[in-house]
Amino acid sequence: MAKITYKHPNGTVTILDVEAPNTVMRAAKLNNVDGIEAQCGGSAQCGTCHVYVDAESTVVLPEMDSVEDDVLYGTACERTEFSRLSCQLPVSDDLDGLLVHLPEAQS
């Protein structure tokens, strides 16, 4: 179980307790968290599950592979050093306390 916090552009937050197996994207979709589209269903095709990992975060995330890196070139909102595709972040106990910021737009 990991507590994941999604912060919306208007400042409100949604907090989910997420069980594995899941991804940060899928947990958001299952709970209808607005701001994650994930049109391709999690196959790293579309870049519409873009999140910014909180700059202060100490949570250790899996390394980004080259496909995720490429897909992030196409996000609707500016890519930064904190950008990730939430479909590529599998949930485990290690992700407990993760805070992600949702972009203004996904497509």
Add this chain to the structure above:
Amino acid sequence: MAPHSVVVVGAGQAGLETAAALRGRGYEGRITLVGDEPSGPCDRPPLSKGYLAGTVPAADIALRPPSFYAAQDIELLAGDRVTSVDRERRTVLLESGLRLPYGALVLATGCRPRTLPVPGAALTGVLTLRGLADAEDLRLRLSGPPRSVVVVGAGFIGLEVAATARGLGHEVTVVEAQPRALARALTPQMSDRVVAEHRAQGVRVLLGREVSALYSDAEGRVQVMELGDGERIAADLVVVGVGVLPNTGVALGADLVVGDGIVVDERLRTEDPDIYAVGDAARFPSPHAGRHIRLESVQNATDQARCVAAGICGEPYPYAAVPWFWSEQYAMRLQMAGLTAAHDETVTVGDPDEGRFSVLCFRGGRLIGVESMNRPADHGIARRLLTNGTQLTPATAREPGFDLKKLPRTQAASPSRSTNTTTQERQSVHA
């Protein structure tokens, strides 16, 4: 004022996303989602790929878990269907006898596969693929020892099934009536490379060849396919992927305008302002095509659902999302942005021989679409360029060292629609 209730006819991706987007916008009325598939809304793209191959489990095929519908207060009537619409009384009648009142009605009726107009088309072992039940049937037939599988139609569904069947060790033949594969969807540069890969994987691809008949064994199972030129090929299993037909029966019964699909305006309304159509069955005016079209894709289903949800909530905008589409076959990741059929000039970047390249398609010197194989950055950037209307000329694309990744990143234009700003604060919710 928002209507008191919304009935969504069809529980595929477009129907489900309409219901979800309404709740996402804070719509508080009654939402009923009616679909004839007993499984409820499922993720169709894996049905011709990972689900068939057995790498995507059945549990991952549901678009939402059962708990979602209760949590979002969406009434899902799976395994039922709307038989008629009474526009005067604003009610729909279901096969089960239930009668539902509606304030707004959304037709998300989808498509059904075309069948082959040849003798033997109804034999055992001749299949089409649309829903989870079709995919389960096909998955079981492909899970046994190697057989002779013949795929009719070299479109995306046919080629994805061919790639999956080949990956499972079957002998696979693809028969396509057109002189090239994916003729409706891709440039020859891209479709030729796709066919070359199928052949390299050991699939026999027959182009410009028509099926004339199917013959059975003594038990009525398909055994042999005969082509127009008389060639006979072994066929233990035939998968027909020759396109789809929009389900327009409910719309026709309601006296709505139907062509190839349910005709709607730029806000996706039929001529009855309380009845909308979304997804594969909707025939809408596309600013990208410059005419009415239908699109069969997840992108179109999702974006149209959001557009209609906004309209029902009193915040309408014209539907203008950039079309995009993807396919996966073997190690080929194909991604298409925009509509490329009307191009008059192309520029290829990358290396087709290595299977990593993009075809940039222009019309009148203006970028209208990009097809990519194993170049996901090109695809994403292309979608952004097309969304923002950024100019890119063929001359620029032909310059030595040109790379879409090196284009200066313009700030994303404001989204073509207002995003939801009524997000509610929520406490701990279990995923």
